[in-house]
Amino acid sequence: MAPPRVREPVPAALDLNRCVLFLEHEARLLDEAKFDDWLKLFTADAWYWVPSEPGQSNPHDTVSLIYDDRRLLETRVRRLASPRMYSQEPRSRTSRIVANATIEDAEGRAATLRSKFLMIEYRREQQRLFTGTAWHRLVQLDGAIRIAWKRVDLVNCDAPLDGITQPF
Amino acid sequence: MTEDFSRFFKPGCVHRQLYTDPAIFELEMARIFGTAWIYIGHESQVKKPGDYFATQIGRRPVVMVRDAEGGLRVIRNQCAHRGAMVVATEKGSADEFTCCYHGWTYHLDGRLKAVPLNHGYPRDFKVGDPAMSMQSVARVKSYRGFIFASEAADGPDMEESLGHMTTSLDDMIDRAPDGEIEAAGGVFKHAYDGNWKVYFENLCDAAHPLFAHRSSIEASQAQSDDVHSDGSGEIAIRQMRQNGAPYSFWESQVGIWTYPNGHSYLGDYHDDAKLVAALKDPVFRDYLTALEKKKGKAEAQRILEVRRWNSNIYPNVSLMSQFQQLRVVHPIAVNRTVVHTYNFRLKGAPEQMFRNTISFANIVNGTGSLVLTDDLEIYNRIDMGLSSQGAEWLQIGRGYQSDLPDPHGGRKGINSTSEVYIRNMLDAWQGYMSNGHGSHSAATRAAS
Numbered sequence: 001m002a003p004p005r006v007r008e009p010v011p012a013a014l015d016l017n018r019c020v021l022f023l024e025h026e027a028r029l030l031d032e033a034k035f036d037d038w039l040k041l042f043t044a045d046a047w048y049w050v051p052s053e054p055g056q057s058n059p060h061d062t063v064s065l066i067y068d069d070r071r072l073l074e075t076r077v078r079r080l081a082s083p084r085m086y087s088q089e090p091r092s093r094t095s096r097i098v099a100n101a102t103i104e105d106a107e108g109r110a111a112t113l114r115s116k117f118l119m120i121e122y123r124r125e126q127q128r129l130f131t132g133t134a135w136h137r138l139v140q141l142d143g144a145i146r147i148a149w150k151r152v153d154l155v156n157c158d159a160p161l162d163g164i165t166q167p168f
Numbered sequence: 169m170t171e172d173f174s175r176f177f178k179p180g181c182v183h184r185q186l187y188t189d190p191a192i193f194e195l196e197m198a199r200i201f202g203t204a205w206i207y208i209g210h211e212s213q214v215k216k217p218g219d220y221f222a223t224q225i226g227r228r229p230v231v232m233v234r235d236a237e238g239g240l241r242v243i244r245n246q247c248a249h250r251g252a253m254v255v256a257t258e259k260g261s262a263d264e265f266t267c268c269y270h271g272w273t274y275h276l277d278g279r280l281k282a283v284p285l286n287h288g289y290p291r292d293f294k295v296g297d298p299a300m301s302m303q304s305v306a307r308v309k310s311y312r313g314f315i316f317a318s319e320a321a322d323g324p325d326m327e328e329s330l331g332h333m334t335t336s337l338d339d340m341i342d343r344a345p346d347g348e349i350e351a352a353g354g355v356f357k358h359a360y361d362g363n364w365k366v367y368f369e370n371l372c373d374a375a376h377p378l379f380a381h382r383s384s385i386e387a388s389q390a391q392s393d394d395v396h397s398d399g400s401g402e403i404a405i406r407q408m409r410q411n412g413a414p415y416s417f418w419e420s421q422v423g424i425w426t427y428p429n430g431h432s433y434l435g436d437y438h439d440d441a442k443l444v445a446a447l448k449d450p451v452f453r454d455y456l457t458a459l460e461k462k463k464g465k466a467e468a469q470r471i472l473e474v475r476r477w478n479s480n481i482y483p484n485v486s487l488m489s490q491f492q493q494l495r496v497v498h499p500i501a502v503n504r505t506v507v508h509t510y511n512f513r514l515k516g517a518p519e520q521m522f523r524n525t526i527s528f529a530n531i532v533n534g535t536g537s538l539v540l541t542d543d544l545e546i547y548n549r550i551d552m553g554l555s556s557q558g559a560e561w562l563q564i565g566r567g568y569q570s571d572l573p574d575p576h577g578g579r580k581g582i583n584s585t586s587e588v589y590i591r592n593m594l595d596a597w598q599g600y601m602s603n604g605h606g607s608h609s610a611a612t613r614a615a616s
Contacts, residue, residue, distance in 0.1 A: 045396040050536060052354050060400070060523045062354040063511065066536035067527075071391060072401030075408070079387035079538050086380065087545035160357040160506040163541035 014111040014138055014145070020101050022138065022145045023115055027096040030167060035077045038167070043139065043146045048073050050152045050168060065157060065164055076167070085165075092123040092166050098134070109140040110148070117152075121166055130168060131155055173601050180565025182594055184554045187363040193502035200483050200600040201226030203320040204429075205329045207485035207496060208232050208242055210510070211313040212350040218261045218276060224498055225319060230305060231255045231265075232315060235277040240310060242317045243278035243302040254302060265302065278302035312341055313349070323605055332576040333431045336479035339489035342471045345458040345516030349492070353511035353526050358535045360544045362551035364483075364499035367507060368593060370543060371478040371486050372434040374418040375566070375585040377411040380546055384538040385412035400527035403443065407531050408539060410438060422477070422584035425574055429606035430482025430596030432589035436475035436490060443524060444475075444490050451520045458516050480589070482596050482606065492525045493533060503551050509533035564590045 029038040042048070049059050050066040059067040068076055079085055101115040113136040121128045135151040152168040176183040186192060206225045209232045213221045220233040222245055229245035231254075245255050247267035254267045254274065264281060265274040271284045280300045286293070294300070307318040309326040314337050316326050327334065341349055360367075370376065378385070388408035397405075413421075423435030438444050443452075460468040480486045487494040492512040500506055511529050513522045531537050553559075567586025571579040581588040596606035 047398070052356060052535075056354075060526060061352075063356055063509075063526055063529045063534065064536075065356075065534060067400060067530055069396065069398045069401040071393075071395040071397035072404050074395055075384075075387045075391045075401070075405055076538055078390060079383045082383035082387060084386070085383035085542070086549075087541040089545075158355075158357070160359040161535045162359050162361075163544040164536035165541050 014103070014106060014109065014140065016101065016103055018145065019103065019111060019113050019136075019138060020098075023098045023101060023113070023134075023136070026147075027098050027117070031094050031096055033080075033091070035080045035167075039074065039077045041145075041147050042070065042073065042150075043141065043148050044070060046070050046073070046147055047149050048167070049150070050154065050157070050164075052157055054153070054157060065154070065161070066167075080165075087163055087165050090124060092121050094122070094166055095120045104135075111138050112136070113138055117168065119166070119168055128162070132157070132168075134168070171602070173598050177594065177598070178561060180563065180568040180591075181561040182564055182590075184560055184562055186594075186597075187365060187551070188502060188554050190502045193363075193499070195601060196597075197226040197499070199604060200597070201319075201499070203318065203323060203604050204483055204600060204606065205309075205316040205318045205326050206483070207481065208308075208315045208317050210349075210351045210494075210512070211240060211310060211315060212352075213259065214240065216261065218263055219259075220255060220262060220265075220276075221259045222255045222257065223496075225305065225317060226499060228319075229253050229255075230317070231302070233276050236275070239277070240308065240315060241277050242305045242308045242315065244305065246302060247272055248280065248300045248302065249283075274302050278304055311337055314340075320604070329429055329606070330481060331429065331431065332427045332578060333433070333479060333481050335474075336433060336476060336481075336487060336489050339471070339474045339476065339479075340487060340492070340494075340512065342463075342474075343459075343489065343492075343517075344514035345455070345462045346514075347462070348515040349512040350515060351494075351510050352513045353522065353529070356509040356529070356533045356535055357506055358509070358533070358540065358544060359500075359504070359506045360547040360551075361503055362505060362547035363502060363554075364497050364505045365593070365597075366547050366550050367497055367505060368480055368482070368486070369590050370546070371480055372424055372432055372589045373585075374422050374424070374434060374437075375415075376546075378413070378415055378418065380542050381408070381411045381539055383542065384408045387538070388412075399524075400530070403524055403527040404531035404538070407528065411539065413437060419583045419585050424581035424584050424586055424589055425578055426571075426580070426589050426592035427574075427576065427578035428596075429599075430593040431480060432482075432592055433479040434477040434589075435584065436477045438475075438477075438490070443528060444472075451518050451524070454518045455514075455521055458518070462516060480593075482593055483600075488532070491528050491532070492522075493529060495533065505547070564594070 048068045052063050052065050097118045099116050103111050104114045105112040115134050117134050119130040132154040137148040138145050139148045209221050214234040217234050217236050220231050222231050231245045233241050245253050247254050249272050252269045254265050273282045275281050278301045280295050305317045306321040388405045422437050426432040478486050484497045495509045498506045564587045567582050570582035571588050574580045599606045
C-alpha cells in the first residue's frame with residue numbers, strides 16, 4: 001500500500017483529498033499505537049483539546065477531559081510508552097473510522113477541517129464506543145501537513161466516563 | 169443480614185464482604201446515606217430564585233433549589249402522584265416544576281400548585297395537602313454556603329457532625345479576598361467499577377503515589393521545560409513531579425489527622441511555585457496583596473499557613489481547600505461509583521488564579537488525567553481482586569495502635585502513611601450501620 005502523501009516537495013493548497021488522507025494517516029498511527037509518530041504530526045506550539053461540555057468556549061475557564069499544550073502532550077505520549085502505566089496493563093486496542101470531512105475555513109496553506117469519527121476501544125474484555133466531531137487546524141510546514149490544534153467534541157463529553165487513556 | 173457488624177472486623181483488618189456484598193450496600197444506602205449529613209452542593213450553584221441543581225442523596229434523586237423567597241431548599245425529585253422524576257435536567261432555572269406525566273405542577277419550594285382534571289381525584293384530595301408535594305428532605309443546613317442535608321429528622325446537628333472539619337470548609341472560603349467563593353468551571357464526572365468506600369480510602373493514602381503514579385512521575389521528570397507551554401501543562405507537570413517525592417518525605421512530612429464521624433485530612437506536601445508557595449509568581453503576589461488588603465497581614469498569613477491536601481467529610485465529600493477543588497462521591501451500586509468534581513473561584517482574587525485552578529483540576533480530577541487514570545485502574549482492580557476468596561481479610565493495619573491524640577478531639581497518625589484514616593472511617597461505618605450515627609465510642613472501634 002502506498003504511504004499517505006504528506007511530504008510533497010512543493011506545498012499546494014490544502015485540498016480536501018489531501019486532508020482526508022492526512023486524517024486517515026493520523027487514525028492509523030493511533031490505531032497502531034505509534035504515539036511518537038503521532039506526536040510528530042503536531043506543530044511545536046500545538047494544543048490538543050477534548051472539552052468536558054458541549055459547545056465549550058475555551059479550555060482555560062472550564063475543565064476539560066483532556067487539554068494538553070505541547071509540553072503536556074509530549075508527557076502524555078511518553079507515559080503511553082511506560083510499562084508502569086497500570087491503566088494500560090493490559091493495553092487498549094483501538095479501531096478508528098474517520099468520515100464526513102469538510103474544509104470549514106481555509107486561507108493560504110492552512111485549513112480548518114471538520115470530520116466525524118468513531119473510535120472503538122477494547123480493553124480487558126470490554127469494548128467502549130466513542131464518537132463525535134473532530135476539528136483539525138492543519139498547516140503546511142516544510143512541505144508536510146502539521147496539526148496546529150485539534151479539538152475533539154465527544155457526543156457524551158459531559159457523561160460520567162471511566163478513565164480515558166487513548167487519544168482520540 | 170445479621171446486625172452484628174463487628175464480625176467484619178479484626179484488629180487492623182476488615183472483611184472483603186464490606187466492598188462486595190449487595191445486601192451491605194443496600195443497608196449503607198439506608199443507614200449511612202439515609203441518616204448522615206450529606207453534602208448536596210454550594211449555594212452559588214443556585215444564585216437566583218428558580219435556579220435549581222438536581223443531584224442525589226445516595227441513589228435518591230433530589231433537587232437543590234432557590235425558592236421564590238430566596239431560601240434554599242432540598243426537595244425530593246419525585247412527583248407525589250405516580251412517583252416520576254420531575255426535574256430531568258441537571259441544572260437550570262424554572263418558575264415552577266411540572267411533572268411530564270399528568271402535568272402536576274409544583275411551587276419552587278415543592279408545594280403542589282395545580283393539578284389538571286383535579287375533580288377526578290378522591291373527595292379528600294386537596295392541592296394544599298402537604299403529602300401531595302415534592303417532599304422536603306428532613307433537615308437542610310448551610311455551613312457558610314456549603315449545603316448539607318440529612319434524611320433523618322433527628323440526630324446530631326450539622327455543626328456537631330462536621331466537628332473540626334468545618335475548619336477545612338473555612339479554609340476554602342477564607343482564601344477568597346472578598347470572603348466569598350463561587351462554584352465555576354464545569355464538572356468532571358469520573359466513574360469506576362468498584363465500591364464507593366475505596367475512593368475515600370485512597371484520598372489520604374500517602375503510600376501509593378510513588379508507586380501507583382510511577383508512569384506519570386517518570387514521564388514528567390523526563391519532560392523538557394523548554395518545550396512550549398501556555399502555562400497549563402506546566403502546572404500539570406509540576407503536580408506529577410511532586411508525586412515523585414521519596415517515601416521518606418511522604419512518611420514524615422505530610423501528616424494525617426482523623427476526627428469523629430469518619431472525617432480526616434491529609435497534610436499538604438506542595439512546594440509548588442505557582443499555586444501555593446508562589447511568592448515569586450506575579451499572579452500570586454497580586455493575590456497576596458488583595459488578601460492582605462482585605463484581611464490584614466496577620467490574618468492573610470494565618471490563612472496561607474493552613475496546609476491541607478484532601479479533607480474528607482464522611483461519607484460523600486472531599487475537598488482540597490488550597491486548590492479550590494471539591495469531589496462528591498455518588499455510590500451507584502456495590503461495584504459502581506461516580507465521582508463529580510467541582511472547582512471554586514475565589515472572589516477578589518486575580519482571574520488567572522482561577523485559570524490555574526482549572527489546569528490543576530485537569531491533572532488531579534480529570535477523566536483523561538495522566539494521574540487519575542491510574543487511580544481509577546486501582547479501584548477497578550480492587551473490585552476484581554475482592555471477588556476472590558483468597559484474602560478474606562484486608563489489611564488496614566499500617567500504624568495500628570500507634571495513633572496520637574489530637575487537641576481537637578481526633579487522632580493523628582504516627583506518620584503520614586498510617587492507615588488510621590481508613591480505620592477511622594470504618595469506625596464511623598460501624599456506628600452508622602449499628603446505631604444510626606457515626607459513633608466513635610471505643611466499643612465500636614474494633615478495627616482500631
